[in-house]
Amino acid sequence: MLHFSTTRTGGVSRGEFRSLNLGNYSDDNPLNIFENRSIVARKFYKSANELITPHQTHGNKVLLIDADFLNLPNTDKIEKSYGFDASVTQEKGYFLCVTTADCVPILLFDPKNEAIGAIHAGWRGTTGRIVEKTILNMQKNFGTEPKDILAAIGPAVSIGNYEVGKEVEDEFRKSGFKLNKSNSYRHDLSQKLHIDLKEINRQELIRLGVPKNQIEKTRYCTYRNSRLFFSARRQSIHSGRMLTGIMLR
Numbered sequence: 001m002l003h004f005s006t007t008r009t010g011g012v013s014r015g016e017f018r019s020l021n022l023g024n025y026s027d028d029n030p031l032n033i034f035e036n037r038s039i040v041a042r043k044f045y046k047s048a049n050e051l052i053t054p055h056q057t058h059g060n061k062v063l064l065i066d067a068d069f070l071n072l073p074n075t076d077k078i079e080k081s082y083g084f085d086a087s088v089t090q091e092k093g094y095f096l097c098v099t100t101a102d103c104v105p106i107l108l109f110d111p112k113n114e115a116i117g118a119i120h121a122g123w124r125g126t127t128g129r130i131v132e133k134t135i136l137n138m139q140k141n142f143g144t145e146p147k148d149i150l151a152a153i154g155p156a157v158s159i160g161n162y163e164v165g166k167e168v169e170d171e172f173r174k175s176g177f178k179l180n181k182s183n184s185y186r187h188d189l190s191q192k193l194h195i196d197l198k199e200i201n202r203q204e205l206i207r208l209g210v211p212k213n214q215i216e217k218t219r220y221c222t223y224r225n226s227r228l229f230f231s232a233r234r235q236s237i238h239s240g241r242m243l244t245g246i247m248l249r
Contacts, residue, residue, distance in 0.1 A: 001109050001111070001116065001246065001247065001248055001249060002044065002095075002246070002247045002249060003107050003109075003152065003244075003245065003246040003247070004040075004044075004243075004244070004245055005105060005154040005155060005218075005242065005243075005244040005245075006020055006022060006040060006242045006243045006244070007020065007228045007229060007242065008020055008021070008227075008228060008229055008230050008240060008242065009227075009228070010039065011032070011035070011036040011039060012032050012035050012036060012039075013028050013029070013032045013033070013036060013240060014032075015238075016235055016238035016239065016240070017032070017238070017240040018240075019036075020036050020039070020040075020240075020242075021033060021036055021230070021240030021241060022036050022037055022040065022099060022240070022241050022242060022243035023099045023101070023240055023241025024037075024053060024055070024099070025055060026239070026240060026241060027237070027238065028240065034048055037051055037243075040243060041095075044095070044247070046095070049074060050093070050094050050095060051095045051097050051243065051245060052065060052077075052081070052087065052094055052095060052096055052097060053081075053097040053098065053099060053243070054081040054082070054083075054084035054085065054086075054087055054098075055078070055081055055082040055083065055084070056084070056085045056098065056099065056120045057082075057083050057084075057085065058085065058103075058120075058122050058124040058125060059083060059084075059085050059124070059125065059128065059130075060085060060086075060124075060125050060128030060129060060130040060133055061083055061084045061085060061086070061133075062084065062085075062086040062087065062088060062117075062130070062133050062134050062137045063080075063081055063084035063086065063087040063088070064087075064088055064089070064137065064141060065087050065088065065089035065091055065094065065096065066089070066090075066091065067091065070091060070094065085098070085119065085120040085121075085125050085130055086098075086117060086118065086119040086120065086125075086130055086133070086134045086137075087117065087118055088108075088115065088116065088117040088134060088137050088138050088141065088142075089115070089116060089117075089248070090113070090114060090115045090116075090141075090142055090248070091248070092247075092248040092249060093247065093248070093249070094247060095245035095246065095247040096116055096117065096118035096245060096246055096247070097118060097243050097244065097245035098118050098119065098120035098243075098244055098245075099120070099241035099242065099243055100120060100154070100155075100156065100222070100241060100242055100244065101222060101229075101230040101231055101232040101235075101239045101240065101241050101242065102122075102156060102157040102162075102222050102223060102231050102232050102233050103120055103121060103122035103125075103156060103157075103197070104119075104120075104121040104122070104126070104153060104154070104156040104197050104198055104201050105118070105119070105120060105121075105153075105154035105155070105156070105242075105244035106118070106119040106121055106131065106151060106152070106153055106154070106201060106205075107119075107151065107152045107154070107244065107245075107246040108134065108135070108138065108149050108150070108151050108246075109149065109150045109151075109246065110138060110142065110144040110145075110148050110149055110150075111148065111150065112144075112145070112148045113142045113143050113144055113148075114248055115138055115141075115142035115144055115248075116246045116247070116248055117134045117135075117137075117138055117246075118244065118245065118246055119131060119134050121197070121201050122197075123164065123168050123171070123172075123195070123197065124171075126172075126177075126197060126200060126201060126204070127171045127172055127174075127175040127177065128175070129175070129204075131201055131204045131205060131208065132204065132208055135149070135208055135210075145209075146205075146208050146209030146210050147209055147210070147211060149205075149210045149214065150214050150215075151205050151210055151214060151215045151216070152215075152216045152217075152218075153198050153201060153202055153215065153216065153217040153218065154218055154220075154244045155218055155220035155221070155222050155225075155228075155229055155242065156197055156198050156220075156221075156222055157197065157221060157222050157223045157231065157233060158196070158198075158219075158221035158223065158224060159183075159184070159185070159194050159195065159196035159199070160194065160221075160224075161221060161223035161224060161233065162194055162195050162196070162197060162223075162233075163187065163190070163192045163193070163194050164192070164193050164194070164195050165192070168193075168195070169193045169195075172195070172200075177200065179193070179195070182199065182203070183195065183196045183199045183200045183203060184196060198217055198218075199217070202215055202217050222242075229242060230242060
């Protein structure tokens with residue numbers, strides 16, 4: 001198994017997208033994006049098309065990558081992968097990827113059944129239980145048991161820089177999430193809620209049966225580290241995207 005998470009450095013994009021923008025659906029020059037994806041792929045002796053990245057829509061749908069999908073022409077693959085924020089596979093030699101710029105990238109590896117998953121979890125995906133839906137998909141298709149999963153939570157916005165409005169707070173509570181001192185706080189002056197999206201997803205993995213000692217969570221904050229990471233919250237719509245991926249060998 002191989003996995004990676006990129007920073008914003010080492011590519012060819014310019015301006016707000018400088019330099020390693022890997023977001024297929026950003027406003028950057030498509031030729032620059034393709035070259036950046038090729039730069040990453042070449043490090044693993046792969047082509048850009050072997051970095052399978054669904055067109056994310058902040059939903060909770062999970063895409064099964066099987067032999068039938070891999071045999072499709074590239075244009076059909078793009079069409080079939082629209083509207084998915086997670087993917088799973090047992091196929092070897094292809095990276096399952098997600099793009100992020102503050103949202104939480106989560107990678108899953110089931111060494112027992114040789115299966116992997118990649119998840120893009122923003123607040124909408126998180127409240128839509130995308131982690132649970134991905135694990136259930138892996139159980140159904142590959143026989144994965146949560147107790148066997150190794151999980152990694154990549155760079156995302158930190159609690160201090162993630163203030164949310166009442167509609168987001170209401171959505172978490174409505175979806176049954178417990179917001180408490182371990183994963184959120186209310187700012188003294190603004191009275192706005194701050195949420196730890198990485199920690200909420202770590203707690204969700206534990207709730208689903210993934211052992212604590214099999215979950216790694218980075219401390220990197222995409223908002224705070226402007227030299228290393230893109231941040232949609234910091235840069236608004238002119239933000240590039242990082243790529244996080246996992247592959248079976």
